[in-house]
Amino acid sequence: METLMAIIIGILFTIGVYLVLSKSLLRIIFGTSVIAHGTHLLIITMGGLKTGGPPLLDGRAVSYTDPLPQALILTAIVINFATTAFLLVLAYRAYSALGTENMDHLRGINDNE
Amino acid sequence: MSWLYLIILIPFLYAVIVPLIFKHIPQIHTGWFVLPIPVLLFMYLAKYVTFVAMDSPFIHSVPWIPSLGINYATYVDGLALIFGLIVTGIGALVILYSIYYLSKEREALGNFYVYLLLFMGAMLGVVFSDNIIVLYMFWELTSISSFLLIAYWYQRKSSRYGAQKALLITIFGGFAMLAGLLMLANITDTFSIREMILRADKTTAHPLFLQSMVLLLLGAFTKSAQFPFHIWLPDAMEAPTPISAYLHSATMVKAGIYLIARFTPIFGGSMEWFWLVSGVGMITLFWGSFSAVKQVDLKAMLAFSTIGQLGMIICLLGLGSAAMYYGPVKEAALCIPAILAALFHLVNHSTFKGCLFMVVGIIDYETGTRDIRRLGGLMGLMPVTFTLAVIGSFSMAGLPPFNGFLSKELFFTGVLNASRLDIFRMETWGMLFPVVAWIASIFTFIYCMVFVFRTFAGDYQPQKLEKINNEPAWGMLLPPAVLASLVILFFFFPSLLAQYLLMPAVASVLPGFVEASLGIGPIEAWHGWTPELIMTIGVVVVGMILFANYHKWSRFYGYIPVWFTLNFAYDSLLVKTEKTFEKITRGYMTGFIRDYLLYIFAFFVVVLAGVILMLNSFAFNPDVNNVSMYEVVLVFVMVVAALMVLLSRHRLVAIISLGIMGYLVAMFFVIFRAPDLALTQLVVETVTTVLFLLCFYFLPDLKNKIGEIGFKAANMAVALGFGLIVTVIALSAQSNRLFETISWFFENSYELAGAKNIVNAILVDFRGFDTMLEILVLCIAGIGVYTLIKLRLDSRKVSSKNR
Numbered sequence: 001m002e003t004l005m006a007i008i009i010g011i012l013f014t015i016g017v018y019l020v021l022s023k024s025l026l027r028i029i030f031g032t033s034v035i036a037h038g039t040h041l042l043i044i045t046m047g048g049l050k051t052g053g054p055p056l057l058d059g060r061a062v063s064y065t066d067p068l069p070q071a072l073i074l075t076a077i078v079i080n081f082a083t084t085a086f087l088l089v090l091a092y093r094a095y096s097a098l099g100t101e102n103m104d105h106l107r108g109i110n111d112n113e
Numbered sequence: 114m115s116w117l118y119l120i121i122l123i124p125f126l127y128a129v130i131v132p133l134i135f136k137h138i139p140q141i142h143t144g145w146f147v148l149p150i151p152v153l154l155f156m157y158l159a160k161y162v163t164f165v166a167m168d169s170p171f172i173h174s175v176p177w178i179p180s181l182g183i184n185y186a187t188y189v190d191g192l193a194l195i196f197g198l199i200v201t202g203i204g205a206l207v208i209l210y211s212i213y214y215l216s217k218e219r220e221a222l223g224n225f226y227v228y229l230l231l232f233m234g235a236m237l238g239v240v241f242s243d244n245i246i247v248l249y250m251f252w253e254l255t256s257i258s259s260f261l262l263i264a265y266w267y268q269r270k271s272s273r274y275g276a277q278k279a280l281l282i283t284i285f286g287g288f289a290m291l292a293g294l295l296m297l298a299n300i301t302d303t304f305s306i307r308e309m310i311l312r313a314d315k316t317t318a319h320p321l322f323l324q325s326m327v328l329l330l331l332g333a334f335t336k337s338a339q340f341p342f343h344i345w346l347p348d349a350m351e352a353p354t355p356i357s358a359y360l361h362s363a364t365m366v367k368a369g370i371y372l373i374a375r376f377t378p379i380f381g382g383s384m385e386w387f388w389l390v391s392g393v394g395m396i397t398l399f400w401g402s403f404s405a406v407k408q409v410d411l412k413a414m415l416a417f418s419t420i421g422q423l424g425m426i427i428c429l430l431g432l433g434s435a436a437m438y439y440g441p442v443k444e445a446a447l448c449i450p451a452i453l454a455a456l457f458h459l460v461n462h463s464t465f466k467g468c469l470f471m472v473v474g475i476i477d478y479e480t481g482t483r484d485i486r487r488l489g490g491l492m493g494l495m496p497v498t499f500t501l502a503v504i505g506s507f508s509m510a511g512l513p514p515f516n517g518f519l520s521k522e523l524f525f526t527g528v529l530n531a532s533r534l535d536i537f538r539m540e541t542w543g544m545l546f547p548v549v550a551w552i553a554s555i556f557t558f559i560y561c562m563v564f565v566f567r568t569f570a571g572d573y574q575p576q577k578l579e580k581i582n583n584e585p586a587w588g589m590l591l592p593p594a595v596l597a598s599l600v601i602l603f604f605f606f607p608s609l610l611a612q613y614l615l616m617p618a619v620a621s622v623l624p625g626f627v628e629a630s631l632g633i634g635p636i637e638a639w640h641g642w643t644p645e646l647i648m649t650i651g652v653v654v655v656g657m658i659l660f661a662n663y664h665k666w667s668r669f670y671g672y673i674p675v676w677f678t679l680n681f682a683y684d685s686l687l688v689k690t691e692k693t694f695e696k697i698t699r700g701y702m703t704g705f706i707r708d709y710l711l712y713i714f715a716f717f718v719v720v721l722a723g724v725i726l727m728l729n730s731f732a733f734n735p736d737v738n739n740v741s742m743y744e745v746v747l748v749f750v751m752v753v754a755a756l757m758v759l760l761s762r763h764r765l766v767a768i769i770s771l772g773i774m775g776y777l778v779a780m781f782f783v784i785f786r787a788p789d790l791a792l793t794q795l796v797v798e799t800v801t802t803v804l805f806l807l808c809f810y811f812l813p814d815l816k817n818k819i820g821e822i823g824f825k826a827a828n829m830a831v832a833l834g835f836g837l838i839v840t841v842i843a844l845s846a847q848s849n850r851l852f853e854t855i856s857w858f859f860e861n862s863y864e865l866a867g868a869k870n871i872v873n874a875i876l877v878d879f880r881g882f883d884t885m886l887e888i889l890v891l892c893i894a895g896i897g898v899y900t901l902i903k904l905r906l907d908s909r910k911v912s913s914k915n916r
Contacts, residue, residue: 001740006843008748014836015755017714021707021828026812030758033771033801037778040794042839044785046846054786055871057863064871065786066856071875073790075887081797082894088808089898095812107704 005045012038025091025101029084036080043069043076117173118187120154120197121241121251124234128227135223143222144212151208151233155201158194165194166613172243172307181246182304188243191617195456196240196364196371198614199463203363204233206592210471211355213588214478225265225353232258236364240371244304245294252290252332255365256283262360263352275348278683282335282345290332290372296325297379310378310624317383326380329372330389337369339427340397343420344679350412354474357412362419362470363463370423370459373430374622377452381623382437384537391431391531395549397424402556406563407670411473411483414560415466418509421557422462425524425550429455432531432546433623441626447534449619449626451527453611456618457636458520460610461508464599465517469505469564471593472498476568478589481579485563490573495584497594499569504597510561510656511554511649516603518649519636524550525645551648558656559663607636711831718834721842731841734848744784751777764809772802789872 012034019031047069053061055070095101127150135143161171174186189197208229215222235258238251257280264276300319301309309316316322333339338346349361360366373390380386401421408414433451475498476491477483492499508515511522528550532543575581584590603610619626640646659666675681701712725731754777757770775798782791859871859879868874876884 001744002847003735003844004740004744004748006840006847008751009843010836010840011752012755012836013839014832015759017835018828018832019759021710021714021832023707026764030767030771034755034758034774037774038839040778040790041781042843044782044787044790045843049785052786054788055860056788057860057869057871064856064860066854067859067871067875068856070787070790070872071880073787074793074872074876075883077790077793077797078887079890081801082891084801085804086894086897086901088804089901092808092811093901101813103706106706 001049002045005041005049009038009042009045012041023103025094025103025106028103029087029091032087033080033084036076036084040073040076043073117171117189117241118175118185120157121187121234121238123154124150124230124237128230128234131226131230132223135226139217142212142217143226144208144215147226147230148205148208148212150230151201151204154237155198155205158197158201161189161194162198162613165189165191165617174243177247183246184244184305185247186243186305187241188307189241190621191614191619192371192374192456192621193240195460195614195618196367197237199367199460200233200236200240200364203359203463203467203596204229206467206595207355207359210358210474210589210592211353213586214355214474215353225262228258228261228265229356229359232262232360232365236368239368243306245298245306245309246304248306249287249291249294252336252368253284253287255360255368256280256287256336259283259349259360259365262356263349265353265356266351269351271348272351275345275351279345279349281687282342286332286335286342289328289335293325293328293330293332296321296328300325306375313379316379322383323385326383326386327389329376329380330393333369333372333427334393335369336372337366337423337427338397338420339369339393339424340400340420341679343397343401344683346420347413347416350410350416354412354470354477357415358467358470358474362415362466366419366423367426367459367463370426370430370455373427374455374618377430377434377437377622378624381434387431387435387438387537389431390434391428391546394424394426394428394431395546395553397421398428399549399553399556400424402553402560405560406556407667408560409485411476411485411488411564411568412470414485414564415469415473418557418560419462419466421553422458422466422509425553426455426458426462428546428550429458429524429527430622432527435531435534435536436623436626438536441623445623445626447530449623450523450530452619452622453615453636454520454523454527456615456622457523457607457610460614461516461520461600461603464596464603465505465508465515468501468593468596468600469509471589471596472502472505475585475589475593479580479582479585482577485567487574487577488568489571490569492569493573494581495569497584497590501590501593501597502565502569504600505593506561506564508600510558511652514604515600516607517600519604519607521554521649522640522645523636525648529644547648551652554648554652555656555659558652559660562656562660563663611636707828711827714831714835718831718838721838722834725838725841725845730845730849732845732848747777747780747784764812764814768802768805768809771805772798775801787872789870 016031016033016035016038019027019034022028022031047066050065052063052065055064055067091101094106098106100106127147131143131147134146138146164171171189172186173188174184177183177185208226211225211229215225232255235251235254239248239255242248242251260276260280263279264272266272267276297309297316298304300316300321301312303309303312335342346361346366350357352361377386398421401417401419401424405414405417405421408417429451433448433455436445436448436452439445439448473483475495476488479495480488480491482488504515508517511517511520525547528546531539531546534540534543701708751774754770754773758767758774761767761770775794779791779794779798782788782794859875862868862871862874862878866874866878868878
């Protein structure tokens with residue numbers, strides 16, 4: 001299962017990076033989301049999969065899955081949500097103020113001209 | 114306890130209050146408040162003369178960074194004392210002179226005196242420091258204060274150009290010197306110069322000996338304006354004249370000489386040191402004197418003359434270093450006069466050149482020009498200034514009864530003795546030294562005559578002068594007069610100087626030689642019809658003839674093409690470097706975010722792939738867990754959804770596919786025994802999808818026709834590489850367990866935190882602070898979102914500001 005996960009994480013990263021490198025702002029945001037999903041899966045795979053029961057002390061399980069990656073991912077999900085929301089609003093404002101969301105047109109102004 | 118280390122600090126401390134004085138007491142010239150500092154320091158240092166003459170050097174050490182072996186150690190011996198007295202003595206005279214030279218109404222005197230005190234402290238630091246790191250720090254500080262003083266009239270383009278040139282060249286040398294010093298410290302295993310001298314025998318055989326020597330000399334040569342680094346000194350003449358007199362003739366440019374003299378006990382006696390130091394010095398002597406003759410600006414003439422005279426001193430130090438080859442035995446007696454001559458001329462040069470610079474300052478101040486084509490016949494207008502000019506330049510030309518005569522005779526003795534050496538291939542090349550020295554002395558004689566007679570004799574041309582005044586105020590005449598009287602005094606009483614200052618200094622350059630009493634004769638004006646005297650007479654006769662026919666042969670200077678000069682090389686190097694790097698920077702700083710991200714991702718791929726290949730750390734163990742059917746289905750759907758996000762032409766499809774991916778991740782969390790994650794992911798994914806749909810309303814549709822093939826191919830290559838690297842890392846990390854898990858600690862969460870849900874306990878208890886900061890990030894993002902939506906800047910204002 002870990003091998004399969006490693007492969008799918010690679011696929012997710014490939015697609016995410018490709019999206020981030022595109023010119024459209026919306027696609028860049030899609031790309032960050034895809035990379036975030038890949039990262040979460042990567043962290044949980046690194047901790048070892050299905051090594052025990054869920055990390056709840058209800059007396060039923062003898063051993064538990066590693067809880068530490070889960071805590072990390074929980075934080076990551078929330079932070080990712082915050083940045084995605086911010087990026088979306090930024091895209092919306094950039095588009096309404098500048099009339100384009102093509103990154104090629106959103107270059108800075110040349111200082112020397 | 115010695116107060117010695119305080120004399121270095123006092124100028125720095127006083128520099129702090131100078132701007133306050135300048136601001137609050139504008140009616141009195143700030144210079145009057147600064148003047149007591151060098152005078153007191155000079156008197157304090159003079160107290161050491163008798164002690165040092167009795168050969169008891171002073172040392173005082175304060176630990177500064179003890180863990181690195183860096184001590185703030187001050188050390189006074191004969192060599193350091195000569196420099197200390199010159200720095201404070203000339204400093205006092207220059208400050209007195211500047212009080213009358215710089216107007217208190219028009220000039221930013223606060224800055225001027227702060228820079229000057231900064232320099233004075235730094236220079237004292239250079240000569241009195243025993244620790245090489247401290248020495249280096251003060252050394253660079255002199256470069257910086259010199260830069261600030263050259264650019265004092267920063268409104269002028271030429272001042273800024275000169276300051277930049279001086280800084281670039283001297284700092285380049287400074288860095289080289291630092292590298293050399295560190296190598297030396299590595300060889301001798303100490304940062305103290307005195308310790309290094311004691312362990313000098315270890316250095317010669319070391320493989321880094323030559324490298325450290327060359328690097329150290331680069332520092333000395335750039336600072337002392339030696340060929341081919343001399344080009345900064347003429348441009349440094351844009352500084353106010355008191356500064357030219359102080360930094361660029363009397364003190365700072367002699368720091369290189371100090372360094373060479375100081376390290377002679379370590380490097381001296383080797384053939385490379387002998388030839389590098391004396392050869393470069395000789396070339397500089399010739400080139401400086403030769404170039405000085407053609408100058409029409411009096412200050413430029415003095416600048417080239419300074420270059421030549423510095424070359425002469427350095428050449429003498431090189432020739433004298435051969436004494437270290439013999440050791441303190443009878444054969445070394447041939448070389449010691451050269452060291453004595455170098456130190457004697459060092460003092461003499463400070464007196465007569467300081468005097469001459471001040472004379473030029475007076476001429477400039479009273480007539481408004483320094484161009485000898487416009488000057489002439491000033492003898493009647495300024496008889497006192499004329500007298501001072503005669504004393505200064507005749508001493509420089511090497512005529513009696515001035516101190517320059519004595520040191521020039523000693524210089525001839527030095528080169529004649531050197532030509533008799535039979536080591537270091539001198540038996541073949543030795544005659545070169547007296548010949549070049551003699552020719553250079555003729556040129557020196559000529560420009561001295563040009564200096565005096567073009568300015569003060571000849572036709573008086575009042576129509577070409579901006580203003581015409583008589584003698585200046587006494588305050589401008591007194592400092593050069595003091596120096597001129599020293600010029601004459603040293604001629605009549607050289608043994609006084611020799612006994613108290615020069616011989617102790619020789620003792621520190623060549624340790625152990627003075628005690629051996631090798632029969633160094635006293636400095637005398639008359640020592641019979643020796644070859645030296647005949648050479649001097651030859652210089653005067655040939656010099657007179659050439660000066661009289663100056664107009665016939667001076668045309669020769671016009672034949673040197675512009676592209677052949679070092680200045681041209683420097684300028685084009687600077688311009689070309691700037692242009693090349695601008696081109697390179699503009700090439701990759703495109704302003705297009707995709708390019709920057711491409712560099713970052715490509716860098717990641719290259720570095721990580723390189724590390725994995727180099728360390729051969731790829732590992733792959735087949736799984737322990739079997740894959741069940743529904744997991745395969747989940748993975749399959751996940752890939753399809755991701756591809757949909759990538760390929761879809763419609764925003765709505767892409768957003769929904771993204772949502773599907775999010776829910777699939779939640780499903781994975783369920784399978785992987787992470788119920789909290791699954792719940793959170795479900796909630797967050799729902800909200801995110803709603804957000805996407807909200808923004809969808811405002812954003813344009815996706816255009817699939819973006820970018821050409823090359824663009825996409827590059828993106829694809831980097832993306833594939835990145836994905837592959839992540840997979841490889843995931844597999845390798847999975848297969849290598851480098852350390853045991855630490856998670857058992859958290860499994861006691863009920864005992865430690867009273868919580869049955871371990872993940873929650875970690876978040877709110879074990880790592881509570883992290884969670885708090887996470888909430889802070891959420892708050893910041895929330896404020897950002899709110900501001901972006903609410904903030905309405907006037908669009909016209911924005912566009913005009915950006916343009």
